[in-house]
Amino acid sequence: MRAHRAINLWLGAALVLPMIAIAAISLIWTPYDVTLLDVGNKFAPPSPSHWLGTDQLGRDVASLLMSASVNSLTVAFVAVGMGGSLGVMLGLLASAFGGWVETLVMRLADLGFAFPALLFAIMLATAFGPSLSNAILAIAFINIPVFARVARGAANQVWTRDFVLAGQAAGLGRARLTFDHILPNIAAPIIVQATIEFAVAILAEAALSYLGLGAQPPLPSWGRMLSEAQTLMYLAPELAIYPGLCIIIAVLGFGLLGDGLRDVTDPRLKQVRA
Amino acid sequence: MTTLRSASRQTRRTRTARTATLATTFATVLSALALTSPALAETKLRIGLQQEPTVLDPTSDATASIDSMLTHNVFESLTTVDESGAVLPNLASDWTISEDGLTYTFTLVEGATFHDGTAFDAEDVKFTFERAMAEGSTNPSKSIFEPIESVTVIDPKTIEFKLNRKDAFFLFNVAQGDASIIAPESVEANATKPVGTGPFMFDSWTRGDRLTLAKYADYRDAADVKIDKVEFRFISDPAAATAALMSEELDAFPGFPAPELMTQFEADPRFKTVVGSTNGEVILALNNSKPPFNDLKARQALSHAIDRAEIIDGAMYGMAVPIGSFYPPHAPDYIDLTGLYPHDSAKAKQMFEEAGVTEELTLRVPPFPYATRSGEIVQAELAKAGIKVKLENVEWGFWIDEVYKKKNYDMTIIAHTAPNDLSNFARGPKYFYGYQSDDFDALWNKIKTESDTAARAELTKQAQTYLAENAVHGFLFQLPQLSVYRNGVDGFWAASPVLFQPLAGVTIQ
Numbered sequence: 168m169r170a171h172r173a174i175n176l177w178l179g180a181a182l183v184l185p186m187i188a189i190a191a192i193s194l195i196w197t198p199y200d201v202t203l204l205d206v207g208n209k210f211a212p213p214s215p216s217h218w219l220g221t222d223q224l225g226r227d228v229a230s231l232l233m234s235a236s237v238n239s240l241t242v243a244f245v246a247v248g249m250g251g252s253l254g255v256m257l258g259l260l261a262s263a264f265g266g267w268v269e270t271l272v273m274r275l276a277d278l279g280f281a282f283p284a285l286l287f288a289i290m291l292a293t294a295f296g297p298s299l300s301n302a303i304l305a306i307a308f309i310n311i312p313v314f315a316r317v318a319r320g321a322a323n324q325v326w327t328r329d330f331v332l333a334g335q336a337a338g339l340g341r342a343r344l345t346f347d348h349i350l351p352n353i354a355a356p357i358i359v360q361a362t363i364e365f366a367v368a369i370l371a372e373a374a375l376s377y378l379g380l381g382a383q384p385p386l387p388s389w390g391r392m393l394s395e396a397q398t399l400m401y402l403a404p405e406l407a408i409y410p411g412l413c414i415i416i417a418v419l420g421f422g423l424l425g426d427g428l429r430d431v432t433d434p435r436l437k438q439v440r441a
Numbered sequence: 442m443t444t445l446r447s448a449s450r451q452t453r454r455t456r457t458a459r460t461a462t463l464a465t466t467f468a469t470v471l472s473a474l475a476l477t478s479p480a481l482a483e484t485k486l487r488i489g490l491q492q493e494p495t496v497l498d499p500t501s502d503a504t505a506s507i508d509s510m511l512t513h514n515v516f517e518s519l520t521t522v523d524e525s526g527a528v529l530p531n532l533a534s535d536w537t538i539s540e541d542g543l544t545y546t547f548t549l550v551e552g553a554t555f556h557d558g559t560a561f562d563a564e565d566v567k568f569t570f571e572r573a574m575a576e577g578s579t580n581p582s583k584s585i586f587e588p589i590e591s592v593t594v595i596d597p598k599t600i601e602f603k604l605n606r607k608d609a610f611f612l613f614n615v616a617q618g619d620a621s622i623i624a625p626e627s628v629e630a631n632a633t634k635p636v637g638t639g640p641f642m643f644d645s646w647t648r649g650d651r652l653t654l655a656k657y658a659d660y661r662d663a664a665d666v667k668i669d670k671v672e673f674r675f676i677s678d679p680a681a682a683t684a685a686l687m688s689e690e691l692d693a694f695p696g697f698p699a700p701e702l703m704t705q706f707e708a709d710p711r712f713k714t715v716v717g718s719t720n721g722e723v724i725l726a727l728n729n730s731k732p733p734f735n736d737l738k739a740r741q742a743l744s745h746a747i748d749r750a751e752i753i754d755g756a757m758y759g760m761a762v763p764i765g766s767f768y769p770p771h772a773p774d775y776i777d778l779t780g781l782y783p784h785d786s787a788k789a790k791q792m793f794e795e796a797g798v799t800e801e802l803t804l805r806v807p808p809f810p811y812a813t814r815s816g817e818i819v820q821a822e823l824a825k826a827g828i829k830v831k832l833e834n835v836e837w838g839f840w841i842d843e844v845y846k847k848k849n850y851d852m853t854i855i856a857h858t859a860p861n862d863l864s865n866f867a868r869g870p871k872y873f874y875g876y877q878s879d880d881f882d883a884l885w886n887k888i889k890t891e892s893d894t895a896a897r898a899e900l901t902k903q904a905q906t907y908l909a910e911n912a913v914h915g916f917l918f919q920l921p922q923l924s925v926y927r928n929g930v931d932g933f934w935a936a937s938p939v940l941f942q943p944l945a946g947v948t949i950q
Contacts, residue, residue, distance in 0.1 A: 204821045206755040223701065224755050224818065296833055384817045384832050385824075397680040398699040 176427025182420030190240050193233035201226060201234045202385045210403050222392075222406055223399060232413055235387040239417060242299065242381075243368035246306035251361055253307075254314025259349060261315070262322035263341045272315060279312035284371055285378075292380045302381040306371045310364055317360045321353035328352075355432040362425035366418045373414050389414050483669035484949050486930070489682055489694035491809075493675040496632040497646065499618035500573060503581035505858060505940050509696075510652060510673050512618030512941035515556075516637035519547055519566065520616040526860070526938035528612045532561070532622055532638065536612075542892055545602040545611065546595070552661040555624045556642040562597040568625045570602075582619040584864065607890045609897060610861055618941055640666045640945040650675065667948045679810060686712070686925055692949060695924040695933055695942060698810045700758040706925045713926050716760055717935035718771045721856040721920030723761075723811060725819060728850055729913060730875025733798040740912040742792035744782035746826035747819060747915050756814035761918040766909040767863060769919050771936065774901040778909040778916075789826035801829045802851040807840040811920060812854040819854070819915075845873045856920040860939055863888070863904050866913065876913055 198218065205225030213220045219228040261272035288305035295301055325331060326349065334344050375381035376390030384391070389410040396407035494504040499512050513521055513531075521531040530536075533547035553561040570592045573580040580586065588611070590603040604611065614620065627636035635643045640662070641654035654671040657663065674691065676682045679699035685691045689711070697703070706712045725747065727734040734740050749763040762770045765778030802823075806816040813834050820830045830852075835843070843849045850873075857865060867885040870877040884904050891897040909916070922937045929950035934942055 202821055202824060204751070204755065204818060206751045206818070209755070293836075293839070296835070379834050383834070385820060398683060399701055400680075401683075401705045402701055 173427065173431070175423045175430060179420050179422070179424030179427050182416050183424055186236055186417060186420065187240065189233055190236040193230075193237055197227075197230035197233050199227035199230045201230050201387050203227075219409060220405065223395065223403070228406065228409060231387040231392060232389070232409055235382075235389045235392065235410070236413065236417070238299070238382055238386060238388050239369050239372055239413075242303050242306065242372040243365045243421075246303045246368050246372075247310055247361055247364045249303070250307035250310025251314045251357070251364070254311040254316075255318040255350075255357060257311065258315040258318025258320075259322055259345050261319045262326060262349070263345050269319070273319070276312035276315045279309070282309075284309040285374070288375050288380045297380045297383060299382045299386065302372060302375045305375065306368050309371070310368070313364060314357065314360060317356055318353060321356045322349050325349050325352045356429075359425055359429040359432060362421055362428055366421035366425065369417045369421065370414065484667065485670040485672060486668045486944065486947060486949055487672045487674060487690065487692045489676050489685060489691045489697075490673050491675075491677050491682070491696060491698055493649065493677075497635045497643070497652075498631040499621050500569075500623065501579045501581070501632065508618040508940035509942055510654075511635055511637070511639075511643075512621060513639060513943045514641045514654060514671070514941075514945070515635050515639045515643055516618065516621035516623070517553075517639045518616050518618070518620045518622060520612050521943070522613065522616045522939050524934045524936055524938065526613075528616060531616070532566075542607040543604045545604070547600050547602070549598045549600065550661065551598070553638045554659055555627065555638055556636045556657055557624070557627055559624055559626050561622070561624075561638050563594040563600040564597070565622055565624050566600050567592045567594050568628075569620070569622050572623075572628070573620065580619055582614075582617065582859075585614040585617065585619055607892055609889060609892050613860070617939065641671060644670070662945075666945045668944065671944055677808075686927075689927065692927045692930050693924070693933060694926075695922065695937075697923045697925050700760045700921075700923055703758070703760065703923055703925075711928055713928060715922075715924045715926070715933075715935045717922040717924065717937065718762075718769065719856075719858055719920050719922045719937040720769050720860045720862070720939075721858040722764055722767050722769060722862075723815070723854065723856045723917045723920050724767065725815075725915030725917055726853045726855055726874065727914050728848055728852070728873075728875050730848060730870055733796060733800070733802070734851065735875075736796050737911065738792055738796040739798050740914075741782060742789045742796060742798070742826065743823075743915050744912045745785050745792065746789035746823050746828070747917070748784040748822055749779060749917060750784075751822070752815050752818050753918050755818045756811060757918065757921065760921050760923065762921075763918050764916045766905040766916055767857075767866070767914070768901070768905045771919075774898040774905075776902050776905055778905060781909050782912065786822070786825040793826055793828055798828060801831055803831045803833060804852045804854070805833045805835050805840065805844055805850045806854050807837055807844075808834065809856075811856065815854050815917060819852075848873050848875055852915075854917070858920065858937075858940065863901070863908075866904075866908060874913065878907075878911070881907055 203226065205221065208221055208225040209223050211217055211221040217227050217229065219232070222228055222231065257272050261269040284305050287308055288302060291301040291305055331344060331348055334348060372381055372388070373390035373393070376388040377394045381390055382388035392410040393407055396403070396410070399406050490506055490509065492504065492506040494502065494507045496502050497507060497511060499507045499516060517532050519531060519533040521529050523529055532550055532553060534550045535548040537546045538544070549563060549566070555561060570586065570589060572578065574586045574589055588604045588606050588608040590605040593601045595601055621637060623631060624636065630636070633646070640657055640660045642657045644653040644655040646652045652673045656666055656669045660666060674685070676685055682694060682698065683702055686694055686706070703714050703716070707714045727740055727743065729735055753759060753761045753763060763779045764770060765781055768775050804816055804820060806812040816832050816834070820832045823830045844853050864885060865872065865874065866876055866878070867882045881904065884900060884907060888897060888900045888904060891900060922935070924933060926933065930947065932947035
């Protein structure tokens with residue numbers, strides 16, 4: 168049973184860790200400068216000088232994919248970080264005070280769930296022009312209600328535990344209890360959720376960039392590479408396949424990692440299976 | 442006959458309710474089949490279009506697709522233009538021009554009627570022109586009407602125009618969609634239900650999807666029109682356009698947006714492809730009204746920085762002709778000025794430094810493939826010349842507002858497809874170029890009033906040289922007209938000298 172649980176974790180890690188390593192490498196080195204065009208050498212096949220060939224403007228595809236991974240991971244990290252911390256704060260607030268505060272926060276979360284991220288991104292792009300930071304804001308926004316719910320649900324359980332009741336009896340304030348005792352005890356489900364949301368954010372960034380609302384040229388992005396390759400499907404199908412594969416690996420990797428982490432950390436699953 | 446037969450079948454089978462229902466269904470299907478079978482024989486032309494207009498009146502809106510669908514199909518003008526750009530008679534069967542070139546007398550055709558049944562006569566022409574010339578007119582090309590002093594009805598079939606100055610382009614200009622002849626009875630509804638005198642009448646418009654025209658049975662030359670129905674489908678995405686052509690849902694796509702797929706269609710025996718020319722000059726437009734491009738040195742530096750060969754190869758897959766000034770290369774008066782500022786990144790860098798250009802510049806491009814693709818290459822070329830460019834792909838509405846109306850931009854990429862549009866540079870500092878030059882204004886005044894062809898050609902060449910030397914914009918290439926047709930479709934123009942495409946002569950097998 169334990170081994171089975173660990174498989175997801177290891178598979179996820181096996182997909183994600185090399186990707187993070189490649190992204191880190193591309194920060195200091197890529198085979199070619201991604202802004203460098205070589206139009207005379209477009210659609211070059213894979214060769215020792217261009218591992219994955221070149222695209223429609225003669226750029227090195229391997230370099231583009233490497234740089235784009237930084238972009239994807241950064242967006243996911245910043246967006247989930249921002250949306251997550253705000254969401255957790257709101258969830259803790261709701262749980263600590265209960266009553267109308269809780270109702271208000273949870274109804275706002277419902278409202279957030281009902282609001283499509285794409286619509287929000289289009290609104291931001293119309294108002295301030297399309298950019299990567301607006302895409303990050305939009306993705307962060309959809310993460311707030313997700314984390315608010317998870318945090319509140321988990322926190323509500325912890326508030327009923329004996330040690331918290333004891334703390335209350337000893338006269339500890341709500342803020343003190345929340346940060347010293349509740350938060351550490353809900354860290355596990357939040358980390359799990361964050362890992363899963365990472366996958367969602369990578370997919371969302373690709374979708375927004377595909378629609379031209381995310382990373383702007385010359386910043387490479389998997390989503391934009393896909394949209395540019397669309398009419399080239401008959402000419403050079405590999406230009407759509409490479410970024411597509413990257414998106415699949417990233418999303419699958421973080422998804423499996425999140426599942427694996429939950430399997431390992433969730434106490435309820437442990438009890439059932441032990 | 443068929444309906445009768447199915448009715449009798451229905452009465453025979455009324456023994457139980459169940460069979461009756463079945464029979465009715467069967468009969469309905471049969472009669473529906475009988476009704477649609479003659480429709481299968483009608484010839485229908487399905488045309489793909491990239492741009493959908495918001496209204497359908499060519500005399501009130503500048504959107505080019507209104508003209509490409511309706512001008513000289515639903516609407517007609519006094520004159521028309523053939524594929525070579527030569528003026529031909531249309532609603533005016535004949536005309537005389539006075540010695541001084543200021544009075545035009547048109548004789549109107551016999552037998553023309555509007556699609557709502559009302560007759561066409563000189564009063565409609567007078568109404569049309571006076572509406573366009575009026576103070577609060579919303580006509581998109583007011584300059585066409587500006588030289589007209591008065592319009593007088595001589596008799597129902599004769600009309601006289603008096604001009605206040607000679608206008609060499611008058612007969613060409615009145616052929617355009619902006620001068621479509623409309624009737625006072627139907628003018629109000631033209632925005633959604635256009636009524637003209639042309640070979641096709643408006644049938645329906647499903648916004649976001651398609652617009653259909655039907656042959657006008659009472660057209661004066663109806664026997665020459667080979668098509669019964671025309672269906673325009675609005676498909677802006679190049680990939681979707683390709684899919685629609687491949688699945689043979691379209692018969693023609695004039696103005697196909699993806700040059701990279703032309704070889705694909707060429708190799709497919711089901712299709713034929715045509716690479717024709719348009720009057721479209723694709724320019725890297727510079728905002729001449731503010732730094733840095735109010736400085737000639739900065740503009741010249743930019744002209745050295747761009748590499749037309751690379752842009753044409755990368756963005757258009759080699760299917761375009763470079764331009765060195767604002768004039769289409771297929772025109773007889775064209776002079777090649779592409780060598781004036783040869784591509785030289787190092788020199789460009791040095792000149793930018795001398796001009797003191799250090800800031801990041803914005804390049805706002807509209808959502809057309811030729812523009813977005815060229816934009817990325819221009820960005821890389823300027824980076825080589827030491828200039829950082831922020832590339833913004835914006836929506837068409839945003840472009841019209843911010844770039845075209847508010848001049849809120851440093852650089853943009855746009856094709857000017859209208860004929861004789863050297864006049865753009867004489868539109869004054871309020872036009873989005875932000876450009877004003879007394880010398881050029883004087884030159885343009887001479888061009889538009891000069892009636893001697895040789896002298897006008899000479900002046901046109903001077904104007905091209907003047908614009909190139911002043912490097913008003915980065916002049917990139919002539920927009921090609923890429924078209925894909927299903928085999929058996931004939932009669933489309935290869936070249937596009939004007940915004941419209943008459944469909945009366947198109948045939949399908």
